[in-house]
Amino acid sequence: xxxxxxxxxxxxxxxxxxxxxxxxxxxxxxxxxxxxxxxxxxxxxxxxxxxxxxxxxxxxxxxxxxxxxxxxxxxxxxxxxxxxxxxxxxxxxxxxxxxxxxxxxxxxxxxxxxxxxxxxxxxxxxxxxxxxxxxxxxxxxxxxxxxxxxxxxxxxxxxxxxxxxxxxxxxxxxxxxxxxxxxxxxxxxxxxxxxxxxxxxxxxxxxxxxxxxxxxxxxxxxxxxxxxxxxxxxxxxxxxxxxxxxxxxxxxxxxxxxxxxxxxxxxxxxxxxxxxxxxxxxxxxxxxxxxxxxxxxxxxxxxxxxxxxxxxxxxxxxxxxxxxxxxxxxxxxxxxxxxxxxxxxxxxxxxxxxxxxxxxxxxxxxxxxxxxxxxxxxxxxxxxxxxxxxxxxxxxxxxxxxxxxxxxxxxxxxxxxxxxxxxxxxxxxxxxxxxxxxxxxxxxxxxxxxxxxxxxxxxxxxxxxxxxxxxxxxxxxxxxxxxxxxxxxxxxxxxxxxxxxxxxxxxxxxxxxxxxxxxxxxxxxxxxxxxxxxxxxxxxxxxxxxxxxxxxxxxxxxxxxxxxxxxxxxxxxxxxxxxxxxxxxxxxxxxxxxxxxxxxxxxxxxxxxxxxxxxxxxxxxxxxxxxxxxxxxxxxxxxxxxxxxxxxxxxxxx
Amino acid sequence: xxxxxxxxxxxxxxxxxxxxxxxxxxxxxxxxxxxxxxxxxxxxxxxxxxxxxxxxxxxxxxxxxxxxxxxxxxxxxxxxxxxxxxxxxxxxxxxxxxxxxxxxxxxxxxxxxxxxxxxxxxxxxxxxxxxxxxxxxxxxxxxxxxxxxxxxxxxxxxxxxxxxxxxxxxxxxxxxxxxxxxxxxxxxxxxxxxxxxxxxxxxxxxxxxxxxxxxxxxxxxxxxxxxxxxxxxxxxxxxxxxxxxxxxxxxxxxxxxxxxxxxxxxxxxxxxxxxxxxxxxxxxxxxxxxxxxxxxxxxxxxxxxxxxxxxxxxxxxxxxxxxxxxxxxxxx
Numbered sequence: 001x002x003x004x005x006x007x008x009x010x011x012x013x014x015x016x017x018x019x020x021x022x023x024x025x026x027x028x029x030x031x032x033x034x035x036x037x038x039x040x041x042x043x044x045x046x047x048x049x050x051x052x053x054x055x056x057x058x059x060x061x062x063x064x065x066x067x068x069x070x071x072x073x074x075x076x077x078x079x080x081x082x083x084x085x086x087x088x089x090x091x092x093x094x095x096x097x098x099x100x101x102x103x104x105x106x107x108x109x110x111x112x113x114x115x116x117x118x119x120x121x122x123x124x125x126x127x128x129x130x131x132x133x134x135x136x137x138x139x140x141x142x143x144x145x146x147x148x149x150x151x152x153x154x155x156x157x158x159x160x161x162x163x164x165x166x167x168x169x170x171x172x173x174x175x176x177x178x179x180x181x182x183x184x185x186x187x188x189x190x191x192x193x194x195x196x197x198x199x200x201x202x203x204x205x206x207x208x209x210x211x212x213x214x215x216x217x218x219x220x221x222x223x224x225x226x227x228x229x230x231x232x233x234x235x236x237x238x239x240x241x242x243x244x245x246x247x248x249x250x251x252x253x254x255x256x257x258x259x260x261x262x263x264x265x266x267x268x269x270x271x272x273x274x275x276x277x278x279x280x281x282x283x284x285x286x287x288x289x290x291x292x293x294x295x296x297x298x299x300x301x302x303x304x305x306x307x308x309x310x311x312x313x314x315x316x317x318x319x320x321x322x323x324x325x326x327x328x329x330x331x332x333x334x335x336x337x338x339x340x341x342x343x344x345x346x347x348x349x350x351x352x353x354x355x356x357x358x359x360x361x362x363x364x365x366x367x368x369x370x371x372x373x374x375x376x377x378x379x380x381x382x383x384x385x386x387x388x389x390x391x392x393x394x395x396x397x398x399x400x401x402x403x404x405x406x407x408x409x410x411x412x413x414x415x416x417x418x419x420x421x422x423x424x425x426x427x428x429x430x431x432x433x434x435x436x437x438x439x440x441x442x443x444x445x446x447x448x449x450x451x452x453x454x455x456x457x458x459x460x461x462x463x464x465x466x467x468x469x470x471x472x473x474x475x476x477x478x479x480x481x482x483x484x485x486x487x488x489x490x491x492x493x494x495x496x497x498x499x500x501x502x503x504x505x506x507x508x509x510x511x512x513x514x515x516x517x518x519x520x521x522x523x524x525x526x527x528x529x530x531x532x533x534x535x536x537x538x539x540x541x542x543x544x545x546x547x548x549x550x551x552x553x554x555x556x557x558x559x560x561x562x563x564x565x566x567x568x569x570x571x572x573x574x575x576x577x578x579x580x581x582x583x584x585x586x587x588x589x590x591x592x593x594x595x596x597x598x599x600x601x602x603x604x605x606x607x608x609x610x611x612x613x614x615x616x617x618x619x620x621x622x623x624x625x626x627x628x629x630x631x632x633x634x635x636x637x638x639x640x641x642x643x644x645x646x647x648x649x650x651x652x653x654x
Numbered sequence: 655x656x657x658x659x660x661x662x663x664x665x666x667x668x669x670x671x672x673x674x675x676x677x678x679x680x681x682x683x684x685x686x687x688x689x690x691x692x693x694x695x696x697x698x699x700x701x702x703x704x705x706x707x708x709x710x711x712x713x714x715x716x717x718x719x720x721x722x723x724x725x726x727x728x729x730x731x732x733x734x735x736x737x738x739x740x741x742x743x744x745x746x747x748x749x750x751x752x753x754x755x756x757x758x759x760x761x762x763x764x765x766x767x768x769x770x771x772x773x774x775x776x777x778x779x780x781x782x783x784x785x786x787x788x789x790x791x792x793x794x795x796x797x798x799x800x801x802x803x804x805x806x807x808x809x810x811x812x813x814x815x816x817x818x819x820x821x822x823x824x825x826x827x828x829x830x831x832x833x834x835x836x837x838x839x840x841x842x843x844x845x846x847x848x849x850x851x852x853x854x855x856x857x858x859x860x861x862x863x864x865x866x867x868x869x870x871x872x873x874x875x876x877x878x879x880x881x882x883x884x885x886x887x888x889x890x891x892x893x894x895x896x897x898x899x900x901x902x903x904x905x906x907x908x909x910x911x912x913x914x915x916x917x918x919x920x921x922x923x924x925x926x927x928x929x930x931x932x933x934x935x936x937x938x939x940x941x942x943x944x945x946x947x948x949x950x951x952x953x954x955x956x957x958x959x960x961x962x963x964x965x966x967x968x969x970x971x972x973x974x975x976x977x978x979x980x981x982x983x984x985x986x
Contacts, residue, residue: 075885108890117887129878132897133977144886179976195886 023091024235025051025074025203030086030103032069032078043069045259046086051203051252053091056229056236058250058267060243062522066259067239071205074237075122076102076112090119090203118148121196125208127188131180137164138176141195148199163194166231167224186217193224200232207239214381215549216608219593222249223608241523243286244595247271248603255279271599285527286597287556289579296534297556299527303478303498305535313472314508314540330407333543334370334393334415334511339363339402341388362388363399364567364627370511375537375544377558377575379551379590385567386547390513392416393545394432395423406430408510428458431504435516437496441488447474447499448484454506473502477532494525498532505536513545518553530556551594555579560638563587570623572632573639583641585619622647659969666961673957674732678725681946681953687717688741688944715739728947732954738947742940747951751933753833757826757844758932761855764848766913768856769863770906776860777867781875782894792864799861805923808854812928823850824929832931855924870905874898907971911964 032044043066051057061067072078074088088102105112116122124130131140141163142156151159157176164172167190180188189209196204206225210218226249229236238250246253247267254264255276263276274280284298342361363385370376380386391397393404393415404415408429418426434440441450451470460466471481477498488496497517504512514533518526530553536542548554554561555575562572563586571584582588595603625644632640633647689708696702715738716724731738737747776796780789815823826847831840874880875898883893922934929935933952940948972979 072881077881077884108884113887113889115887116885122882122885124878124882126878130882132879132883132901134900134975135896136976140882143883143888147887179980181977182980192882195882 022052023050023089024053025091025237026087026089026099027070027074028087028089030070030073030084030088032066032073033083034079035081035083040083042259043082044073047256047259047261049254049261049264051235051237053202053235054229054233055251056226056238056249057252057254058238058240058246059254059256060240060246061256062241062524064258065256067241067256068207070256071122071207071237071239074102074205075116075120076105076107077122080107090115092119114148117144117196117201118199119201120203120205121199121201122205123189123192123196123207123209125211127185127192127212130192131188133179133181135179136176137178137180137183137191140180141176141191141198144195144198160194160198163198164191166228167191167194167197168220186213186220189213189217189221190224193221193228197228197232197234201234203235203237204229205237205239208241209238210245211240211242215551216381216589216593218245219595219603219608222595222603223605225249226605242595243282243523243597247597247599248595255282268599271597282523283597285524287527287530287552288596288598289552289555289594291556297527297531299531300524301528303528303532305532305539306475306478307539309472310476310536310539313469313476314505330409331371332369333372333406333408334545335405335407336369336389336393337367337403337405339366339389339392339399339404341385341392341397341399361385361567363392366402366564366567366569367632368562368569368572370543370545373537373541373543374559375546375557377554377561378545378547378564379549379554379561380564381549381590384564386564387515389564390432390515390545390547393430393513395426406511424458428454428507429510431507431509431512433497433500433504433512433514433517436520437493437500438488438520440500441496441503443487443489446485446487447479447491450488450499451484451503451506454503458507460507469506473506476505477502492525493521494528497521497525497529501529501532501536505540508540509542511543511545513547515547516549517546519548519550526553533557551579551590552596563590568627568630568642569632570642571640573635574637577637577639583635583639584643585623658972662965662968666965669961670958673961674729674954675725677950677953677957678728679721681944681950682721684944688946689717691944692741711741728950732951737951740940740945740948742943742945742948747948750948751936751951754931754933754936757930758934760844761826761848761851761930761932765852765856765859768852769859772856773860773863773867777864777871778894778899780864780868781871784872796861796864799857800865802857803923804854804858805927807857808851808924808927811850811854823847826851826931851924851928851930854928866905867902870902871898874901904971904975907967907974910967910970911960913963 027047027049030044030047031042033040033042047066047070049057049059059067059070069078069082073082073084078084084103086103089099090102091098092100100111100115102112102115131137138157138160141160145151145156145159161172161176164175169175169187169190175183175191180191183191193209204225209225210221213221222245225236225238228234238245240246250267252265253267253270255262255270255278257278262278263270263274270279271283274283278300281298281300285300287297340361341363366385366389368376378386378389388397392399395415395418399416402416406413406415406426406429413422413426415426415430445453448467448470451473452466455461455466455469461469470484474481474483479495479498483491483499488499491499501517517533518529521529533544534557537544544557546554546557548557558575560572560574561578562569563578563584564570565586571578571582571587578587579591582591589607592604592607622644623642629644630642631645633643633645634640689712693705693708712718716727719727728738735748737751739745740747740750743750776792780792783789812823815821827840827843828847831837831843834840875894877898880893880897883897884890888896922938924930925932925934926938937949937952939945940952
């Protein structure tokens with residue numbers, strides 16, 4: 001398979017090489033390897049690509065494919081122990097041959113420094129750490145100017161302020177003197193772009209520029225990048241793992257897999273006629289909207305749930321008397337009413353006087369029901385309070401007000417008040433799957449210990465039975481028995497997440513809270529985990545609360561979806577209704593901001609040109625009333641939207 | 655910001671008050687007072703004590719008054735620069751301490767400067783050349799520096815100075831200048847003596863500081879903002895000096911709080927071994943002989959320096975680190 005891949009790649013590459021005179025950047029047969037204690041790792045195994053002037057070239061690949069290493073190597077920023085060979089040619093009209101070869105230049109020497117920042121700019125994934133917290137934004141932006149163009153201090157400031165207003169700051173003079181930590185993530189990424197573009201480079205290398213951002217902010221930043229690219233006639237090498245982003249902004253696409261180029265060409269070819277099996281597989285593994293109810297994702301490497309083993313495991317784990325209860329169980333498993341939580345900042349906790357402005361609540365009057373056997377999706381941007389809700393359900397955070405009633409058929413239990421034996425029993429009933437599979441498993445316990453710990457705590461069965469249960473669980477999630485004696489660090493991210501799921505299943509819970517279970521995983525692994533969760537739900541009749549910021553994932557998993565904004569649930573409805581006929585402006589904005597990996601459904605860039613589309617200022621009056629005036633209005637078919645009590649429903653729907 | 659400095663300075667007052675109460679009562683804790691131990695010492699030597707004179711002194715210094723009254727006398731005196739009377743030396747505390755105080759300050763300042771001047775370049779070199787032979791060598795030397803006690807180093811140096819060069823390296827100046835007014839001759843005598851205690855006292859501190867600077871810099875060197883700065887085309891040395899080093903400076907500043915008191919009380923043992931004319935040996939002697947005003951003044955002075963040192967580092971940090979200046983809390 002790899003053989004054909006290289007042939008494919010080389011055929012397309014030769015096609016490209018014909019047009020060399022116009023290329024802005026040409027990477028030829030670049031190899032990078034890192035020495036290890038035992039041998040070495042080849043990060044790039046002979047990569048070639050080109051970047052046309054004034055075009056956006058996307059470099060796509062999963063983590064570990066070597067895409068970031070390539071970006072660094074072009075700039076000469078790779079770690080100094082890396083061994084590099086090959087050529088990187090940058091068009092330079094002032095050079096006698098018309099190009100400069102970058103890899104041959106002395107490391108950190110004068111020539112390469114003259115190119116960094118001036119001819120090639122670079123932005124990174126993490127806007128939080130890309131700035132020094134001790135220097136003002138202005139200082140760090142004008143630094144590139146001071147290095148490359150000797151201009152007066154006054155002119156530096158003017159140029160920087162011009163650039164800041166170009167990237168969308170309304171008060172550039174103020175931002176110039178601010179410190180990075182005073183800006184939000186999206187604003188910082190804008191400032192970062194201004195910093196990279198201050199010397200008007202002809203090429204911008206953007207390494208996952210929107211991965212750390214919320215989907216609406218991502219849409220804004222993508223809009224901005226595209227706009228600037230056209231205005232400054234600049235080329236962008238966009239490094240990303242997100243095919244949705246690629247489809248929406250790029251002109252050419254290069255697909256990288258394990259240090260090799262699998263496929264490259266214009267975006268139309270790549271998306272309409274993918275050639276390579278890897279790319280085809282990747283496309284099939286991404287959840288996209290409009291999937292029919294029964295459609296399944298096709299992961300690159302599928303995991304079969306071993307049904308028999310699963311049933312043994314769960315059978316072992318269940319206390320004896322539960323089976324009989326299932327019959328008379330009520331429809332609603334978990335009922336949440338008027339949950340509120342306000343976090344106090346450290347200042348406020350110590351203040352003698354009441355602070356003049358009350359802090360915004362993290363969760364504000366949240367009510368919802370989870371029905372037995374369904375998957376309720378909870379969607380919202382970072383900071384909207386969705387994780388706080390999950391922590392309250394787990395009794396990890398105590399709410400200021402509200403009630404949570406859990407009823408699996410053995411009588412209602414007040415989750416927030418339960419004590420002693422009730423609480424112990426409740427602990428077995430509600431389990432959690434966490435976002436980060438690395439930090440949520442103890443590195444000092446073997447997988448066997450991790451999985452049997454819940455059984456030990458709740459004293460289920462004899463030690464021999466527990467061992468059988470653990471083996472059955474491992475089999476059910478597609479890991480062999482040998483995994484029992486290994487430690488988490490010897491597993492990949494996807495495998496670790498499967499272990500996390502097995503741990504949650506060990507006690508045969510009624511409800512599993514999944515807090516962003518796939519957002520730390522690669523696309524190909526994501527499909528695997530989602531399918532595993534779906535199969536388990538089908539086989540065991542599990543109930544999920546599925547928290548995610550990724551609408552496509554929620555669309556794939558959930559039966560009903562609740563949209564959260566600023567601590568409140570603004571809309572809740574069955575999945576199809578939310579996706580096809582959203583009513584609340586926030587839901588609409590959220591849906592519009594998702595980049596689809598589909599050339600037919602591109603982002604509407606005009607919507608995101610300003611930042612105003614996403615703030616509540618532009619919402620219809622009915623959605624902007626005082627909190628006390630708002631109530632969930634019933635639109636029929638289980639569709640509720642938070643609006644002014646007296647709002648006209650027909651008007652809302654329009 | 656200004657408000658913060660004011661509030662922060664005012665917060666020192668209750669702290670110092672509490673410390674003064676503690677110091678006073680701890681000094682009073684052992685049974686008896688200076689005069690009793692003085693009388694019993696005289697008796698042990700078989701001499702008769704002039705009880706009338708002692709009673710007079712007792713009355714003069716209020717030892718017949720209740721403790722609370724004496725406390726306020728003591729604190730009140732300190733407020734206008736009267737630190738009381740040293741019974742052992744039969745002199746006001748001010749005069750007893752005299753030269754020693756500023757000699758201590760001089761020695762300590764020079765030691766700190768020496769530490770910084772040596773530690774900074776070595777720390778930077780070690781961090782930027784991690785796991786090179788240079789780094790290993792310097793680490794080895796540094797560990798020896800940390801492991802060998804100062805007084806031991808002092809003894810070794812004294813021994814070899816005597817054997818090889820036939821000179822005595824004790825004291826801070828030639829003895830004829832003791833209690834002399836300042837003169838060029840005295841200054842040059844001090845300068846020619848001072849480098850030996852500086853090197854001896856500074857060794858451990860330098861080594862410890864190199865290790866900490868190296869660790870701090872290593873943390874910072876791999877941060878994203880360093881790559882960002884390099885991607886702008888900045889010279890690697892300038893990158894190092896402007897960003898990671900600046901970040902790593904914070905811990906030097908927070909160190910001031912502990913450096914100031916260590917200046918006065920630190921290195922007593924070395925000072926005794928080298929018979930330096932600093933305050934350390936005197937403090938120990940005063941505590942032994944229950945010379946309460948002398949000891950109390952010393953302890954108060956140490957506390958004052960600690961509080962001032964922390965104040966200085968707090969204020970310097972708010973000036974240097976905008977995250978503290980503008981972060982939640984202080985801006986309100």
